[in-house]
Amino acid sequence: MAVDRTPVLKRCRALGIDPADMGLAKESHRLPRRSRRQLSEYGIQLREKQKAKFIYGVLEKQFHNLYNQAIKEEGVTGDNLMSLLERRLDNVVYRLGFARTRKEARQTVRHGHITVNGKRVDIPSYRVKAGDVVAIGEKYTDLLPIKEAIIASEAKTVPAWLEVDIEKLSGNVLQEPTRDQIDLDINAQLIVELYSK
Numbered sequence: 001m002a003v004d005r006t007p008v009l010k011r012c013r014a015l016g017i018d019p020a021d022m023g024l025a026k027e028s029h030r031l032p033r034r035s036r037r038q039l040s041e042y043g044i045q046l047r048e049k050q051k052a053k054f055i056y057g058v059l060e061k062q063f064h065n066l067y068n069q070a071i072k073e074e075g076v077t078g079d080n081l082m083s084l085l086e087r088r089l090d091n092v093v094y095r096l097g098f099a100r101t102r103k104e105a106r107q108t109v110r111h112g113h114i115t116v117n118g119k120r121v122d123i124p125s126y127r128v129k130a131g132d133v134v135a136i137g138e139k140y141t142d143l144l145p146i147k148e149a150i151i152a153s154e155a156k157t158v159p160a161w162l163e164v165d166i167e168k169l170s171g172n173v174l175q176e177p178t179r180d181q182i183d184l185d186i187n188a189q190l191i192v193e194l195y196s197k
Contacts, residue, residue: 015051018185045194052186056085057102062125067195078188079179086161086177089114090124092134096164096171097153098146113140128173135170159183 012019039047053063070080085091090106093114099105105124108114112122115135128134136146150166158164161181164171179188 011054015047015054017051017055042194045190048187048190049194052081052085052188052191055102055184055186056088056091057106058085058125064195067191076179078192081191082179082182082184082186082188083177084127086182087127087129087173088124089116089121089126089128089134092128092162092171092173095159095162096134097156097158097166098136098149098169098171100149100152104145104149108146113137113143113146130173130175132173133170134173135168141169 009019011017049063052058053060058066066084067077067081070077070084073080086095090102090109093099093108094102094105098114099108109124109126110122112120113136114121115137116126116128117133118135120137140146146169150169158171159177159181161173161175161177162171163174
């Protein structure tokens with residue numbers, strides 16, 4: 001599998017991403033600086049796609065497949081794409097506060113520490129749906145990284161489409177996320193325009 005070894009902060013600055021969107025503390029890092037170079041229309045669209053791919057940790061082939069699925073669903077394609085990205089299991093684990101970053105969430109899922117509706121799931125791209133219960137497996141509740149993530153996430157707000165029970169280390173998917181419930185600065189319409197060329 002391809003791995004991007006570019007330092008996270010360097011990529012954040014290049015793409016104009018707030019480090020907080022990557023799960024990094026704002027206090028300890030400079031905010032991204034804006035490029036002085038004027039981008040073409042294509043460059044702006046490409047940057048939005050790269051931002052989305054980088055934030056969610058998705059490679060090109062998988063991202064394109066998600067876009068094709070978003071086209072087939074009813075509604076606005078850009079909103080559908082963002083909803084599909086948000087419903088990835090690794091992102092849900094991060095949003096519930098069971099991991100400090102999406103990369104850490106992906107590793108937690110890969111190692112089989114997460115259950116969905118009581119069944120172990122080790123596929124980060126697994127898509128949750130309304131009514132699913134995402135939890136830390138019973139054997140893994142005492143793991144140090146999970147405990148540290150929960151302590152760090154106390155100040156974090158869980159999105160309205162999710163509900164978390166810290167005592168039980170579980171969360172419920174109340175509904176599919178709408179675009180206004182996704183707090184990331186990504187213009188999905190630019191991505192749609194890029195792919196539709």
